[in-house]
Amino acid sequence: MKQSEFLNVVMPFKDKLFRLAKRLLVSREEAEDATQEILMKLWSKNEKIGNYKNVEAFAMTMTKNFCLDRLKSKQASNLKLVHSNYGDDNASLQKQVETRDSLSWVEKIMEDLPEQQKMVLQLRDVEEYDFDEIGELLNMKPTAIRVTLSRARKTVREKLMQKHSYGIG
Amino acid sequence: MELDRIEKLLEKYLEASTSVAEEKELRTYFSQESVPTHLEQYAPMFKYFSLAKEERFTKQVPLKTRRDYFKWASIAAVAVLMFGIYFGNEYQKQKEAEFAYNETKKALNLLADNFSRGTEKVAYLNEFENTKQKIYNNN
Incomplete structure (x- = not known):
């Protein structure tokens, strides 16, 4: 496989790999390094890529495993928190600051979730994967996914409500 | 609703x-x-x-360059090594030949010296012959 072909295969999902890595590793730099590493690993076995039915799922699984290993190793013991820039909407400045705040809350709340819940929430609510795909990636049964997802969504909502009422009161 | x-x-x-x-x-x-x-x-x-979902991966991935670099570097290294061995051998042979030539020259010189010393001694014999002829002629 030539480089251009490889890039065509990888292009559509490289952002997904990055977002999953960032969800797990939090730091932008760490996530960039991880994604780069994964893409280079994929490139190094590019002769075999044709044999995989679903390169995206394969790459996502690789990313998941890589990041979990990363988190386990001591190297990653002091990760930095880096926030992304949020795009601006047309709301007034006051409103804009408020939404930006509450959006970064969601990000922070998600950081505190257990890894499994983080991944399920990321894959479902951000990447819009269906349960079968998630099950394949995370080795989970649909019922287990449903439970985890429900738990994650409820936690996010609850914590968001807490913050909200603190803000008012 | x-x-x-x-x-x-x-x-x-x-x-x-x-x-x-x-x-x-x-x-x-x-x-x-x-x-x-x-x-x-x-x-x-x-x-x-x-x-x-809007977040993008913007970092460049150095795919081809690194691979190529290693490939060509290894080819170049092998080529240099082969040339080195070939020319090194050639040079060695030349040195050996020169050494052998010098040794032979030395040996031949030694031989030549000894020969000339030998002829000097034979010159005395000539003197003896002359004297012998004189005596013969007188008698």
């Missing part, structure tokens, strides 16, 4: 029994500016999910 439907969807959403399409509907609903106050708390969640 739309609001009714959204409320029901939210309930289903928290139980994780909504479909991907229904969740998309929720995201679209909450992306608008005005949301009823009792649902406002949900807005950041869905807005954040939409926003998180």
